[in-house]
Amino acid sequence: MAGSCCSRGLPLKGMAILLGIIIFGSGIGEGDLIPGKKILEVRKKIKHLKSSTVRRLQSEDGDIIDCIDIYKQPAFDHPALRNHTIQLRSKYRGSNSKKQNRLQNQDSSMSLASRLWQKSGSCRQGTIPVRRLPQKVSLKTNSLEDYGRKKPGSYPPLTHINEDIGSNLQQSNRSVAILLTEGYSYSGVKGDIQVWNPHVESDDEYSTSQVSLKSGPYYDFESVEAGWAVNPSVYGDRKTRLFVYWTVDASKKTGCFDLTCPGFVQTSSEIALGAAIYPLSVPSGLPYQITLFIFKDPNTGNWWVQYGEKINLGYWPPDLFASLRGNAETAQWGGEVYSSKLERPPHTRTAMGNGQFPDYISGDSGCIKRMRIRENSLVLKFPEWVSTYLDEYRCYNAEYIGDYIEDPEFYYGGPGQNPLCP
Numbered sequence: 001m002a003g004s005c006c007s008r009g010l011p012l013k014g015m016a017i018l019l020g021i022i023i024f025g026s027g028i029g030e031g032d033l034i035p036g037k038k039i040l041e042v043r044k045k046i047k048h049l050k051s052s053t054v055r056r057l058q059s060e061d062g063d064i065i066d067c068i069d070i071y072k073q074p075a076f077d078h079p080a081l082r083n084h085t086i087q088l089r090s091k092y093r094g095s096n097s098k099k100q101n102r103l104q105n106q107d108s109s110m111s112l113a114s115r116l117w118q119k120s121g122s123c124r125q126g127t128i129p130v131r132r133l134p135q136k137v138s139l140k141t142n143s144l145e146d147y148g149r150k151k152p153g154s155y156p157p158l159t160h161i162n163e164d165i166g167s168n169l170q171q172s173n174r175s176v177a178i179l180l181t182e183g184y185s186y187s188g189v190k191g192d193i194q195v196w197n198p199h200v201e202s203d204d205e206y207s208t209s210q211v212s213l214k215s216g217p218y219y220d221f222e223s224v225e226a227g228w229a230v231n232p233s234v235y236g237d238r239k240t241r242l243f244v245y246w247t248v249d250a251s252k253k254t255g256c257f258d259l260t261c262p263g264f265v266q267t268s269s270e271i272a273l274g275a276a277i278y279p280l281s282v283p284s285g286l287p288y289q290i291t292l293f294i295f296k297d298p299n300t301g302n303w304w305v306q307y308g309e310k311i312n313l314g315y316w317p318p319d320l321f322a323s324l325r326g327n328a329e330t331a332q333w334g335g336e337v338y339s340s341k342l343e344r345p346p347h348t349r350t351a352m353g354n355g356q357f358p359d360y361i362s363g364d365s366g367c368i369k370r371m372r373i374r375e376n377s378l379v380l381k382f383p384e385w386v387s388t389y390l391d392e393y394r395c396y397n398a399e400y401i402g403d404y405i406e407d408p409e410f411y412y413g414g415p416g417q418n419p420l421c422p
Contacts, residue, residue, distance in 0.1 A: 054127050059117035071086070078262030080319040089267070113152075115271070147260055153173060160323070177352060181387075189293065194367040197238070206230060214330050227242075242271070246263055282375045349415065353412055371408065
């Protein structure tokens, strides 16, 4: 049906499926036509999808999952990966101290995720599950190549500080509350991220919680990230969804979420990137969390993403990067909000974490536990040195708890606009 729709060149409603992603024209209003060039691009993607899809599954939560031939996934459209040989599994399993293993066993029962779509079947070995966006999604991008990428940062003067909302933004359209470590060479980062469903005010805004590895200055960095996101412009709704992300130029022209551009090589047939996460944490309820571990394979240099303690989702090949061909300069944990309504009143109401300021007593806020890094020794450990960083402490705050506790914890978040952040 998708193919017949687009083959007739319908206005606005004409659409295509790009490896499970329903794509509309960018910035299209009622009565406008999709540009002819974009229709040709869309038709090409439809043809690619038809030749790659092995099975289609309908999830109880409304998602449609396409099982795609692993060797025909979008990663191999990247010029640097045309002759890439897939690494189906990493031999690295990680190494913990006895204390860390004990703490891991205490918390692992709370690390849950949704695989509702598997109640309708599964993707066989040799295929990967790719979530298809619903037809109602309207993508407001200038080109198909821009879809799925974070909007480039805009940079205020280094001396700019807005005392009204406690702002000292490095990028005027992003606000972060993070814990970071630097000073060494990092080949892995891990954490248990409590899962919430924060309010996102506008369709072009998002709220994420993640672990990440980065190299380079804040205005031109390389990064690999994994976590959960509420991102209407990418996923078409306000559900909390699993994501991975990468860039080599601070999202100016490269990188994207999940499989929305060539780059990430998925190997798992069990987990669909972009799938909704269930169950979610609720105030005064159980603190549900997901465990994510980004690590470099010591043999191939691939940056792998592990979900839970056993499932390797896939990897970013080192050929995508310059600085990250080696190890990372910094490891980070925490939250990020994107909006054009930061820095000055009226501030966005898009929340970070669960919309509450850090609360380590009740746990009713964004929280990351069992934070680990890996250096050259290949042993997972807590960093020797950490520091919090905030862009807007009156809008989104953070609190690191390291004293009188067996394993340090990081709490973060906030409501955005509030009496202290007008």
